[in-house]
Structure formats: C-alpha cells, structure tokens
Amino acid sequence: MKFTHILTLSTAAMLFLASCEMKNELTGSLTDKADTGALELGVSVKQPVSQTRADVSDIDTNTFPITVKGTSTGVDTIVRNYNTLAEMPASITVPVGTYSVSSHTPGTLEKKMTQPYYAGDTEVTVTKDITSSVNVVCRMANSRIQLNYGDDFKKAFSEWTITIDDGSEMALSYTQKDLEPEAVYWYFGDNVTAIKVNITAKTTAGNTVTQSQTFRKADASENYEEIGDNFTGGDALQINMGTVESATGTVTGITINTHITFEDESESVEIPTIGDDDKDEPEEPTPSESVSISEPEGNSYLIDGVDLALGTTDYPEKKVVVNMKAKDGIQNVLVKVKTTNGTFEFAAGLMGLTSENGLDLASDKAKDLSDLFTLPEVGDTQYSFTLNEKLLGLLMNTPGYEGIHDFTLTVIDQKGNQKSAVLTIRVNK
Structure with missing residues (x-):
C-alpha cells in the first residue's frame, strides 16, 4: 500500500477516535453507554394557599434555570447547568447514580425584594436504561x-x-x-x-x-x-x-x-x-410607674365629676385638685376642653383650650393664665392642677356657661411617657 494511502487511513482513524472522545466529553459520560439512564425534568411552583399574598398570577417556570449535580460516588463530578427550563433538551442522558436537581426564580435571592422568590431541589436516582421523570417543586424562600x-x-x-x-x-x-x-x-x-x-x-x-x-x-x-x-x-x-x-x-x-x-x-x-x-x-420604667395622675386622699372628682350651681358661690366642699408626678421631669402639661356649650367653647378656644392638643401649661403661651391656673415648670417632678376660686367663679357666674365641660389633663415627661385623665365639670342652672 502506498505511503499516502496509509497516511490517509491513519489520519481518518485518529479523527474517528477523537470524535468519539469529544462526544463522550460533551455528554459527560464517564462510563460505557450501557451504564446510563435518562432524565426528563420539569419545574412547578407551590404558591401559598392565600393567593392574594403572592402578588403574582402567572409564574413562567420556563424561565427558571436548572442545575443537575451528581451526588454519589462515580458521578460526583458531573454538573449540568441550563440557563432556562425552555432551553434544556426534553431528556438528558447521564451515567447511573444519584443526582440533585435544583431550580429557582431567575436571579439571586436577596435579603429584601419586591417580589416573591421561589426555589426548590429534589434528589433522583438514575437507573440503567430507565427514563426517570423529575418535577422540582419550588416554594417561596422569602x-x-x-x-x-x-x-x-x-x-x-x-x-x-x-x-x-x-x-x-x-x-x-x-x-x-x-x-x-x-x-x-x-x-x-x-x-x-x-x-x-x-x-x-x-x-x-x-x-x-x-x-x-x-x-x-x-x-x-x-x-x-x-x-x-x-x-x-x-x-x-x-x-x-x-x-x-x-x-x-x-x-x-x-x-x-x-x-x-x-x-x-x-x-x-x-x-x-x-x-x-x-x-x-x-x-426602663413603664409609663404607669414613671408618670402618674391622682387626687388627694378623700377626693374622687376624677370619678364622680364636679357639680357647680350657676349664679351661686356654692363652691365644692373640698378643693378640686389633681396631682401629677413625673419621675424624669415634666415636659408638658396639656389641658383640652370638650364641652356641650357653644358659648363656653368659644371662650375656651380663645385661651387655646380647644385646639387639637389643647394648651400646654408648661409653655409660654400659658403665662397669661397664671391667675386661673397654677402653672408648672419644665423639669418639675410634681405639679398640682387646681380649680381656684377665680376660675370657679367664672364658671358659676357667667351667664350661658351651663353644660358639661370635660377637661382632659395629660402630663408628659421628658422621656415621652405620658398619662391622661378627664375631669368633668357640670354647671347646672
């Protein structure tokens, strides 16, 4: 045989052998074809029972990436990665052994996201000459x-x-x-x-x-x-x-x-x-421990209210006093009036007693009312709110002031703890 013919046949044989080796490498086969099986892979999503929570209606699992990884001896070096379920073959051939198949929402699971992230994995054993169907169920990871x-x-x-x-x-x-x-x-x-x-x-x-x-x-x-x-x-x-x-x-x-x-x-x-x-x-002390509102022993005006007779000077037998304590110092003492009488409401409004939060007796805005109220100082740990005779006289001797007047008293300390109580004054004809 001529040398050129021998060279041609040798080259063809080498190409044939190289082709077989490359085929084996591409398929990932580490053993003879007789020792392989096939996998058919699918992906599904298990959404929470309450569908309104998922904020998604149609989840396209065809976009989910898939990884097949050998986990048993002999196939533990085999890894198959597919960018999407849609791109992978209907079935893949791999050597017999045990594999982990995983899939997830496209992208990376992050600590904070605006959408649910689904992920799942399952294990499958590939048997010789058998096609195994595998469904990876992905559940919410966040x-x-x-x-x-x-x-x-x-x-x-x-x-x-x-x-x-x-x-x-x-x-x-x-x-x-x-x-x-x-x-x-x-x-x-x-x-x-x-x-x-x-x-x-x-x-x-x-x-x-x-x-x-x-x-x-x-x-x-x-x-x-x-x-x-x-x-x-x-x-x-x-x-x-x-x-x-x-x-x-x-x-x-x-x-x-x-x-x-x-x-x-x-x-x-x-x-x-x-x-x-x-x-x-x-x-930290609880608000009830650090801030308190009470009355002197024997008084029960916060429970029973105060009854005044219009047009008289029949003041209550006991002084109307509400004591406040703030362990960490007073920051605000708010007084707000809610009344059934429009005339009194107008007058109280001029004093700032009907605004959204009422009048702060510990603020400069209350300085002009010092003859009606004893005023607290910021930082005081105790304060007594007292209805003095001048204030009682205004309520009892001003025509048109009859009705029910609720004074909401709120003491707030310098840590933001607060306590409130309602003192009801009834001015009767």
Missing part, C-alpha cells in the same frame, strides 16, 4: 411583610422612624414620607424566632415617644404541629400601627397589632406583642 398605618396613628404623629429587626445585619426602616408602604419580601435565613419593632415618633404637639415591642412566631394564637418556631419562607406578616386614646380622644400610647398567615393556611392568626425584655440593657 416572606411577605406589610406595614399598615391606621388613620389615628397618622393623625396623632407628625413624623416617625419605625424599624423591623430580625437580628440580622439589615433591618427594614419606615418613615412618615411613605404613608402607604408597599409589601416587602424578606428573607429571614435560618433560626429567626423573634422580630423586634422599634418606634421613635413625634406627636403633632412636638413630643417624642419611643417604644419597642417584640413578637415571636411561637406565640401565635393558633399554631400547627408541622409548623416550627422559626420564621420561614411563605409566611405572611401584617403589622398594623395604631394609637391608644382616652374617652375624649387624647392619645395615650401606641398599639402594634401583628398577624401571620402560614404558608399552607388561608386564615391569619394574631401574634401578641410583648415589651422589650432584653436583659442586656437597663430596664
């Missing part, structure tokens, strides 16, 4: 958090900062700049059992109020055996901010109502909040 402000809260406070903290390196933050915040999809990670809500708010009167509340998943009013104590993907949280008001509408505190809807449930349940019990920090 949780939906919705903060809501009640109308009473928005009316009572002019500015605020609220943080929702799960103890990680990042916390959610809210201010008055967005009164209707969108839902946030939050990734809790592992082992988050408690969430703390911190509030610093300024009332429309300019007083600062701080509060810290904690809620735990384990404290939910109804729980289920299969649900653990950790916050996990698929949970939906609603945190509602409101106020505590006295009978006359004076704001005396902040309420935080929290509800959770579990992934496989349609009804939300309440999670009660508790005060901050972080033992590493010094405990």
Whole structure:
C-alpha cells in the first residue's frame, strides 16, 4: 500500500477516535453507554394557599434555570447547568447514580425584594436504561411583610422612624414620607424566632415617644404541629400601627397589632406583642410607674365629676385638685376642653383650650393664665392642677356657661411617657 494511502487511513482513524472522545466529553459520560439512564425534568411552583399574598398570577417556570449535580460516588463530578427550563433538551442522558436537581426564580435571592422568590431541589436516582421523570417543586424562600398605618396613628404623629429587626445585619426602616408602604419580601435565613419593632415618633404637639415591642412566631394564637418556631419562607406578616386614646380622644400610647398567615393556611392568626425584655440593657420604667395622675386622699372628682350651681358661690366642699408626678421631669402639661356649650367653647378656644392638643401649661403661651391656673415648670417632678376660686367663679357666674365641660389633663415627661385623665365639670342652672 502506498505511503499516502496509509497516511490517509491513519489520519481518518485518529479523527474517528477523537470524535468519539469529544462526544463522550460533551455528554459527560464517564462510563460505557450501557451504564446510563435518562432524565426528563420539569419545574412547578407551590404558591401559598392565600393567593392574594403572592402578588403574582402567572409564574413562567420556563424561565427558571436548572442545575443537575451528581451526588454519589462515580458521578460526583458531573454538573449540568441550563440557563432556562425552555432551553434544556426534553431528556438528558447521564451515567447511573444519584443526582440533585435544583431550580429557582431567575436571579439571586436577596435579603429584601419586591417580589416573591421561589426555589426548590429534589434528589433522583438514575437507573440503567430507565427514563426517570423529575418535577422540582419550588416554594417561596422569602416572606411577605406589610406595614399598615391606621388613620389615628397618622393623625396623632407628625413624623416617625419605625424599624423591623430580625437580628440580622439589615433591618427594614419606615418613615412618615411613605404613608402607604408597599409589601416587602424578606428573607429571614435560618433560626429567626423573634422580630423586634422599634418606634421613635413625634406627636403633632412636638413630643417624642419611643417604644419597642417584640413578637415571636411561637406565640401565635393558633399554631400547627408541622409548623416550627422559626420564621420561614411563605409566611405572611401584617403589622398594623395604631394609637391608644382616652374617652375624649387624647392619645395615650401606641398599639402594634401583628398577624401571620402560614404558608399552607388561608386564615391569619394574631401574634401578641410583648415589651422589650432584653436583659442586656437597663430596664426602663413603664409609663404607669414613671408618670402618674391622682387626687388627694378623700377626693374622687376624677370619678364622680364636679357639680357647680350657676349664679351661686356654692363652691365644692373640698378643693378640686389633681396631682401629677413625673419621675424624669415634666415636659408638658396639656389641658383640652370638650364641652356641650357653644358659648363656653368659644371662650375656651380663645385661651387655646380647644385646639387639637389643647394648651400646654408648661409653655409660654400659658403665662397669661397664671391667675386661673397654677402653672408648672419644665423639669418639675410634681405639679398640682387646681380649680381656684377665680376660675370657679367664672364658671358659676357667667351667664350661658351651663353644660358639661370635660377637661382632659395629660402630663408628659421628658422621656415621652405620658398619662391622661378627664375631669368633668357640670354647671347646672
């Protein structure tokens, strides 16, 4: 045979062998074709039962990337990555062994997102000459958090900062700049059992109020055996901010109502909040301990009210005195009047007693009323609000002042703690 023919045949043989080797490399086969099986892969999404929480209607799983990774000896080096489910073949051939198949929403799971993020994985064993069908079920990896402000809260406070903290390196933050915040999809990670809500708010009167509340998943009013104590993907949280008001509408505190809807449930349940019990920090006195309103022993005007007879000088037998204490010093003493008498309301309005928060007796605006009220000083720890004879005389001897007059008294200390009481004065004909 001529040398050129031999060279040609040798070259052809080498190309044939190289082609076989390249084919094996492309298919990832580490063994003979006789030791392979096939995989048919699909992806589905398990949405929370309450569809309104997902904020998505049609999820296109054809856009989800897929990874097939060998996990057993002999195939542990095999990895198949497909950019999307739509791009991968109807079936793939791989050596027999055990594989992990995973898929997820396109992109990276981040701590804070505007949409749900779905992810899932499953394990499959490939058997010789068998085609195995695999469906990767993706569930929500993050949780939906919705903060809501009640109308009473928005009316009572002019500015605020609220943080929702799960103890990680990042916390959610809210201010008055967005009164209707969108839902946030939050990734809790592992082992988050408690969430703390911190509030610093300024009332429309300019007083600062701080509060810290904690809620735990384990404290939910109804729980289920299969649900653990950790916050996990698929949970939906609603945190509602409101106020505590006295009978006359004076704001005396902040309420935080929290509800959770579990992934496989349609009804939300309440999670009660508790005060901050972080033992590493010094405990602050509660408002009831640091601020108080009371009467001298033997008086019960705050309960029974004060009855005056119009056109007489029959003053009450006992002095009308309301005592206030503020351990950390008085910042404000507010007096607001609500009355059934239009004439008296007009007169009280001229003194600033009918405005939204009333008159602050500890401010310069009250200096002209020092002959009617004993005025407190900022920083005082005690103060007595007294109806002196001059004020009683005005009420009892001014024609047209008959009616029911509610004086709402609010003392606020220099840490924002406050206490309110209502003194009712009835002027009868």
